[in-house]
Amino acid sequence: MTLEEMIYHRRSCRSFTNHPVEDALLEKIAAFAPKPLYPEIKVHMEIVSRDKVKCICPWTTPQLITVYSEEAPGYLENIGFLFQQMDLYLQMLGLGVCWLGMGRMNPKTTREIAGMKFVIMLAFGYPKGDPLRRNGKDFRRRSMEQITDQADPRLEPARLAPSAVNSQPWYFTHAGDTIHVHCSRKGSPLDAGIALAHLYVANMETFQFFKAGNVAGVPGHSYIGSCRIEPKTEEN
Numbered sequence: 208m209t210l211e212e213m214i215y216h217r218r219s220c221r222s223f224t225n226h227p228v229e230d231a232l233l234e235k236i237a238a239f240a241p242k243p244l245y246p247e248i249k250v251h252m253e254i255v256s257r258d259k260v261k262c263i264c265p266w267t268t269p270q271l272i273t274v275y276s277e278e279a280p281g282y283l284e285n286i287g288f289l290f291q292q293m294d295l296y297l298q299m300l301g302l303g304v305c306w307l308g309m310g311r312m313n314p315k316t317t318r319e320i321a322g323m324k325f326v327i328m329l330a331f332g333y334p335k336g337d338p339l340r341r342n343g344k345d346f347r348r349r350s351m352e353q354i355t356d357q358a359d360p361r362l363e364p365a366r367l368a369p370s371a372v373n374s375q376p377w378y379f380t381h382a383g384d385t386i387h388v389h390c391s392r393k394g395s396p397l398d399a400g401i402a403l404a405h406l407y408v409a410n411m412e413t414f415q416f417f418k419a420g421n422v423a424g425v426p427g428h429s430y431i432g433s434c435r436i437e438p439k440t441e442e443n
């Protein structure tokens with residue numbers, strides 16, 4: 208399956224064999240370079256062993272990917288954007304993956320990284336059974352009408368995106384050919400970055416992200432940014 212096809216089949220995995228992922232595959236994962244939303248924000252991703260993290264869930268995998276970031280404006284949506292591409296990539300490789308918001312670094316076994324803040328981690332490993340969904344109907348998500356001011360099939364990949372406790376805090380408004388992305392103030396901009404990652408992966412050739420001026424606000428939401436994507440045609 209392609210990275211884009213993974214959008215319609217991925218699922219959080221919480222049941223793993225205890226078999227560590229081999230070095231050759233770890234090297235492939237470390238070499239995967241997701242596209243950032245904000246290339247100027249410094250981030251550091253690292254594959255670590257279980258002893259480096261603290262997590263209360265019983266199924267934590269032998270290896271995890273952790274990510275640190277500079278605390279610059281937009282850093283949370285940037286991390287969501289980067290790491291959701293990683294979530295799709297790991298599942299494309301046949302691994303099981305779960306975002307782990309409840310995971311922390313273990314201060315006894317890890318050093319702090321100067322100028323960087325630990326943000327979040329992904330647990331990954333060999334799944335027990337097949338964690339993938341059969342198709343896009345197999346998702347528990349809000350309807351298109353609930354997430355946008357105007358029905359737009361281009362938003363379907365974003366609608367299916369994962370989020371912390373399935374909160375789906377994103378809302379989309381339209382102005383001409385521009386889609387504005389807003390995030391509920393009760394939610395995290397990291398989740399909005401995840402939804403944007405699905406829009407990017409589904410439209411790699413045409414996706415453009417930018418901050419627009421004079422965007423009409425949505426009550427209870429913060430403006431995250433805007434994007435342009437071309438409707439899909441036979442040619443692209």
Ligand SMILES: Cc1cc2nc3c(=O)[nH]c(=O)nc-3n(C[C@H](O)[C@H](O)[C@H](O)COP(=O)(O)O)c2cc1C
Binds near residue numbers: 221309
């Ligand atoms: C930022 C973030 C943090 C998450 N943290 C956890 C977690 O700590 N533990 C867990 O079991 N699942 C966690 N999840 C997984 C979500 O519960 C899951 O993505 C959501 O319920 C949608 O289900 P799906 O990923 O199977 O589509 C997290 C997801 C995201 C995006």
